[in-house]
Amino acid sequence: MRALPILALAALGSVAGSTFWAPSAFAEQDLWPGLADVLYPHRPMAQDGMVIKLGTPLSAEDAALVPITLHLAQAKGPDDPNRITKVTVVIDNNPSPVAAVIEFGPKAGVTTLETRVRVNQATKIHAIAETAGGKLYVSESYVDAAGGCSAPSASNLDPNDPQIGTIKVRQLAPQYVSNDPRRKQVVVMVKHPNNSGMQMDPQTHLYIPARYVDSLKITQGDDLLFAVTGGISISEDPNFRFDYLANGSNVLHIAGSDTSGKKFGTDWRLNPAI
Amino acid sequence: MPNPIGFICVLAVVLAAPAVAHAAGSRSVEPLEVREVAPGVYAHQAPISAMDAASGGDIGNSGFIIGDEAVAVIDTGGAPIIGVRLKKAIEKVTDKPIRYVINTHEHPDHIFGNGAFVGPGVTFVGHRNLPRSMAVRGPLYIATLRKAMGEALIDDVKLVPPTLLVDIGHDVKLDLGHRIVDLRAWPPMHTDCDLTVFDEQTKTLFTGDLVFLQHVPVIDASVLGWIKAMPQLAAIPARLAVPGHGPVGVDWPQALAAEKTYFAKLTADLRGLLDRGADINEAAKTAGSSEAGKWQLFGIYNPRNATAGYAELEWK
Numbered sequence: 001m002r003a004l005p006i007l008a009l010a011a012l013g014s015v016a017g018s019t020f021w022a023p024s025a026f027a028e029q030d031l032w033p034g035l036a037d038v039l040y041p042h043r044p045m046a047q048d049g050m051v052i053k054l055g056t057p058l059s060a061e062d063a064a065l066v067p068i069t070l071h072l073a074q075a076k077g078p079d080d081p082n083r084i085t086k087v088t089v090v091i092d093n094n095p096s097p098v099a100a101v102i103e104f105g106p107k108a109g110v111t112t113l114e115t116r117v118r119v120n121q122a123t124k125i126h127a128i129a130e131t132a133g134g135k136l137y138v139s140e141s142y143v144d145a146a147g148g149c150s151a152p153s154a155s156n157l158d159p160n161d162p163q164i165g166t167i168k169v170r171q172l173a174p175q176y177v178s179n180d181p182r183r184k185q186v187v188v189m190v191k192h193p194n195n196s197g198m199q200m201d202p203q204t205h206l207y208i209p210a211r212y213v214d215s216l217k218i219t220q221g222d223d224l225l226f227a228v229t230g231g232i233s234i235s236e237d238p239n240f241r242f243d244y245l246a247n248g249s250n251v252l253h254i255a256g257s258d259t260s261g262k263k264f265g266t267d268w269r270l271n272p273a274i
Numbered sequence: 275m276p277n278p279i280g281f282i283c284v285l286a287v288v289l290a291a292p293a294v295a296h297a298a299g300s301r302s303v304e305p306l307e308v309r310e311v312a313p314g315v316y317a318h319q320a321p322i323s324a325m326d327a328a329s330g331g332d333i334g335n336s337g338f339i340i341g342d343e344a345v346a347v348i349d350t351g352g353a354p355i356i357g358v359r360l361k362k363a364i365e366k367v368t369d370k371p372i373r374y375v376i377n378t379h380e381h382p383d384h385i386f387g388n389g390a391f392v393g394p395g396v397t398f399v400g401h402r403n404l405p406r407s408m409a410v411r412g413p414l415y416i417a418t419l420r421k422a423m424g425e426a427l428i429d430d431v432k433l434v435p436p437t438l439l440v441d442i443g444h445d446v447k448l449d450l451g452h453r454i455v456d457l458r459a460w461p462p463m464h465t466d467c468d469l470t471v472f473d474e475q476t477k478t479l480f481t482g483d484l485v486f487l488q489h490v491p492v493i494d495a496s497v498l499g500w501i502k503a504m505p506q507l508a509a510i511p512a513r514l515a516v517p518g519h520g521p522v523g524v525d526w527p528q529a530l531a532a533e534k535t536y537f538a539k540l541t542a543d544l545r546g547l548l549d550r551g552a553d554i555n556e557a558a559k560t561a562g563s564s565e566a567g568k569w570q571l572f573g574i575y576n577p578r579n580a581t582a583g584y585a586e587l588e589w590k
Contacts, residue, residue, distance in 0.1 A: 057555065061577040065585055067554045114553065116585070121418065146422065151411045168589065172551040189588065237585065241553065
């Protein structure tokens with residue numbers, strides 16, 4: 001079958017620099033069975049909204065910036081076999097379908113995680129959770145993208161804007177989070193154009209290579225909250241809004257890198273009053 | 275005895291005629307309706323609509339300015355056929371050559387008619403960032419709109435990038451023969467490649483999509499940039515304006531008032547939502563909603579503006 005190697009590359013080639021941001025040739029097909037088989041060969045996937053539920057808007061208001069939310073079951077503890085260790089987000093009809101792989105630390109306690117993705121065209125989106133016990137669960141959603149353009153605006157950067165790799169953390173007021181005083185919610189924001197690699201230099205007519213955040217790791221004290229391996233489907237200025245169980249440390253260590261090798265990070269001191 | 279060959283020839287011509295007209299593109303088409311808003315300055319007021327099959331690609335305003343020696347075209351419509359009809363409208367008014375085709379920005383409803391004007395002696399003009407935007411987004415626009423509008427309208431689209439580029443802070447003056455047209459490039463506002471066209475003689479300003487009337491403004495680059503540059507825009511000593519969408523030949527700078535109010539309400543709502551920790555989905559549903567009754571296509575573009583605006587203001 002001729003299409004398979006291409007699919008395999010798109011899925012596993014981990015969004016590497018050679019992928020152009022161009023309309024998929026397979027747009028009208030249901031790509032999911034093939035993608036699922038490439039990502040998790042011969043592994044059954046259960047559907048259980050109590051374990052993982054993917055929330056998306058019905059249609060992309062802004063195709064370059066589509067909020068998606070993962071609702072995850074709360075683990076009973078670090079040793080719970082049903083604890084979700086990893087979630088893979090797949091945007092079936094995007095040129096590079098694997099948008100992000102998120103690995104959670106044993107004590108993170110994340111139950112909601114929202115980020116923003118580009119949607120090239122109407123597509124199914126899948127989120128696959130892997131548990132410590134080795135089970136797979138999948139949640140599916142469909143996003144329409146009738147108008148809009150998912151390509152980034154080429155020179156959106158204001159010279160007064162923060163530099164690439166600048167990190168900002170927003171702490172959200174507790175009344176919107178939980179009655180559990182240990183449960184906190186923050187937004188981690190990274191200033192980065194997350195270039196798709198389809199941009200042509202007007203002088204040289206050469207394509208500017210893709211440059212995007214490929215890894216981001218967030219820990220509180222020594223405990224991993226989560227680590228993201230990202231691709232070009234993550235929107236400009238990658239943004240992660242999530243809850244977690246505080247471990248008493250008042251510092252979030254955030255470390256990331258992009259495909260051009262730039263490293264960035266910060267130790268963000270949290271306001272303990274929030 | 276009648277000449278059978280002659281008969282066949284006539285028949286062949288009759289049968290071939292529709293195909294020829296289609297191929298030539300301009301034989302049977304109606305010129306686009308234009309109005310002389312000031313002496314030598316013509317504008318086409320497109321209906322307010324989304325880019326769909328029913329619109330036929332005629333949703334963005336366009337126009338042209340006639341000097342003693344040459345003509346400058348401002349935007350070309352949202353389909354090749356609209357460009358052809360605009361050219362026909364120009365030929366109806368003047369036989370002077372078209373020397374410049376100016377694109378006010380990258381959006382398909384303003385550039386998809388460019389192909390109709392390609393030819394010797396014609397220079398395409400745009401913002402420094404326009405070629406890049408066309409290269410990055412053009413193919414996606416074509417793919418998306420082929421589905422939304424149909425192949426017949428979109429298949430012939432040619433992305434024609436400008437070769438004469440205008441930099442921010444360095445206006446370019448085009449001489450059409452005893453008539454100077456001033457081109458100004460703007461920082462990110464509606465898009466990152468907005469250009470205005472000012473006819474000094476009649477003080478008519480083609481704003482492109484830096485001004486929306488009736489059609490809710492679409493923010494594709496920076497709402498804060500738009501608000502920030504608005505006083506500079508208002509300071510252009512124009513008498514009349516031709517906006518990118520809505521009525522043409524309107525008073526300046528009064529034409530800015532409605533969108534100024536919209537941006538103020540939208541950003542005030544977004545700041546309130548961010549302050550109390552609301553998420554982007556809630557912003558998409560609620561921000562700016564007090565303006566709903568004042569604009570057309572509000573349900574399509576306001577949630578989009580709110581979404582992009584939330585992301586922008588989150589960093590401030």
